Amino acid sequence: MSEHYNSEVWTEKYRPRKFEEMVGQVEIIKRVRALTNSMNIPHLLFAxxxxxxxxxxxxxxVKSLFGESWRENYLELNASDERGIDVVRQKVKDFARTKALGDVPFKVIFLDEADALTREAQQALRRTMENFTSTCRFILSCNYSSKILDPIQSRTVVFRFQLLEKKDIKKRIDLIAESEGLSINADAFDALYEASEGDCRRVINLLQATASISPNITPDLVNTIVSKARPSDIKIVLDYALSGDFVSSKEKLLDIMLKESISGQDVIKAIQKEVWNLPIDNALKVRLTEKTGEIEFRLVEGADEFIQLESLIAAFVMAGIGNGVGGLKESG
Ligand SMILES: Nc1ncnc2c1ncn2[C@@H]1O[C@H](COP(=O)(O)OP(=O)(O)OP(=O)(O)O)[C@@H](O)[C@H]1O
Ligand SMILES: [Mg+2]
Structure with missing residues (x-):
């Protein structure tokens, strides 16, 4: 097996190249396909x-619009890479200066992670979009449309993508398994899907990592690859916190995250599940769940994992004190 073959990334190898190859997002694909076929798309926002x-x-x-000459007519920018809107504006200007090649009367600019732009940058983007509407169409992509200014949203047609359903993920996994000669039984697929939570990139990466060990994919093999915070470890962190022992709670948390290299977001998910098993009253569970959601949002937005998780533990400590939930330490 050549090195090239080994280094091939399956998410790219199996990235759909035609509308028909996409799974899920059925309505979106239908509408976007119709717009594309009309050869005249409005600005689009994919959220x-x-x-x-x-x-x-x-x-x-882009490939359907421009065929062979798509590269000349397409500019991809990542909002979080570009230092400030001035860079974006300059690149857009340079790109938009020349006319599109071929039959389509406009070029396309894809701005990834548009929600990483500040308000001011978005204001500037809005003006840029207006100035170049005759020569360019923008496709903006973001995780949270709520972070995109209304005036930009109102200039785009907004499409809301959903997490992929199990049956749709299965279609892609079956295709890859067939092509790569893997055997995946139903339980192994369940383990893959559960770990992916509807994120197709994650499921494909996980499958590739698992397949690098053996082509016979089993649930055990999948679970050795997925590093998940063990519920019992998370329970210890929370028990310490509720009993008021902030320091031990923090140490245990660091231990989990550093030694087992589990991400902050995975820890948050595990905490969120574990809250409901704690020996505390429901009102408190609800409050802590709310707090957990808030911290999760901040992590997704790129806040520092350790600071945010410490602040979450602090909230558990406060909740424990406020509700007289002392003496839980022994149970940890
Ligand atoms: N609906 C889908 N149908 C088929 N494959 C998909 C689908 N969504 C994602 N994939 C697979 O996952 C990979 C990543 O998808 P993509 O880059 O489109 O994600 P994204 O929505 O842009 O995510 P991000 O918000 O992280 O940029 C693709 O290369 C493809 O292999
Ligand atoms: Mg993307």
Whole structure:
């Protein structure tokens, strides 16, 4: 097996190249396809969770519009890479200066992670979009449309992508399994899907990692690859916190995250599940769940994992004190 073959990334190898190859997002694909066929698309906003097909669909649109000459007519920018809107504006200007090649009267600019732009940058983007509407169409992609200014939203047609359903993920996994000669039984697929939570990129990456160990995919094999915070470890963190022992709680948390290299977001998810098993009253569970959601949102937005998780533990400590939930430490 050549090195090239080994280094091939399956998410790219199996990235759909035609509308028909996409799974899920049925209504979106139908409408976007119709717009593309009319050869006249408005500005588009693709909003939704990671790994659900936003970038993939944007590329399909561009390739369908321009065929062979898509590269000349397409500019991809990542809002979080570009230092400030001035860079974006300059790149857009340079790109938009020349006319589109071929039959389509406009070029396409794909702006990924548009929700990473500040308000001011978005104001500037809005003006840029207006100035170049005759020569360019924008496709904006973001995780949270709520972070995109209304005046931009109102200038785009908004499409809300959903997490992929099990049956749709299965279609892609079956295709890859067939092509790569893997055997995946129903339980192994369940384990893959559960770990992916509807994120197609994650499920494909996980499958590739698992297949690098053995082509016979089993649930055990999948679970050795998925690093998940063990509920029993998370319970110890929470028990310490509720009993008022902030320091031990924090140490245990660091231990889990560093030694087992589990991400902040995975820890949050595990905490969120574990809250409901704690020996505390429901009102408190609800409050802590709310707090957990808030911290999760901040992590998704890119806040520092350790600071945010410490602040979450602090909330558990406060909740424990406020409700006289002392003496839980022994149970940990
Ligand atoms: N709807 C889908 N149908 C088929 N494959 C998909 C779909 N969504 C995602 N994939 C697979 O997952 C990979 C990542 O998808 P994509 O880059 O489109 O995600 P995204 O929605 O742009 O995510 P992000 O928000 O992280 O940018 C693709 O290369 C493809 O292999
Ligand atoms: Mg993307």
């Amino acid at each position: 939704g969770p990671a790994g659900t097909g936003k970038s993939t669909l944007a590329l399909i649109v």
